[in-house]
Amino acid sequence: GMEGGVNHEYGGQIDLLPTVLHLLGIENKDNIQFGTDLLSEEHDEIVPFRNGDFASPEITSTGGKFYDSKTGELLDENRLEEAEKYKLNVExxxxxxxxxxxxxxxxxxxxxxxxPVDRSKYQYKLNESAENQNA
Structure with a gap:
């Protein structure tokens, strides 16, 4: 087993399912999912955000600018090519x-x-009286 401790990993909400399934011992290699197990050696630590920004242990992007994740400073010109690779990965x-x-x-x-769920067995709209109250 694993020894307890703090595991500092960059991850997003999308990584929770594969991580929890792994901890529960549930095999999920055949499932379609975008996240990765936070405890895996193969975990991808680039965390994309819906607006195209991202965070990683090396580089963080926000507002179209790239920062060194460790120092918080804007990236030097010599690291912009590396940052663009991260950006393409996120895109x-x-x-x-x-x-x-x-x-x-x-x-x-x-x-x-x-x-599959039989959708005909479920009501997805508010009943008429509730709709009138919300109007």
Whole structure:
């Protein structure tokens, strides 16, 4: 097992599911997911934000500017090429996420043992009296 302690990793909400599944001993290699296990050697510590900003142990981007994550100082000219690689990585991740969400691509994914929800059994709208109260 692992010894207890503090593990300093950059991660986002998207990394919680794979991490918790790992801690519970649940195999999830066949699942479609964008996050990575925070405790894995293969964990990607670049955390993208929806607006294209990102944070990583080396470089942080906000407002179109790049900063050294350790010092908080603006990056020197000689590190801008490295920062652009991070930015391209983030843009690619966001494009893939957008394709899945906006294209409703998960409708084509049927994992083994999955039972789809019968949407006709659920009411997704407020009842008429509640709608009138909110008007």
């Amino acid at each position: 690619q991740k966001l494009k893939l996420s957008d394709k899945v969400v906006n294209g409703d691509l998960l409708r084509f994914y049927t994992p083994e043992g999955f039972e």
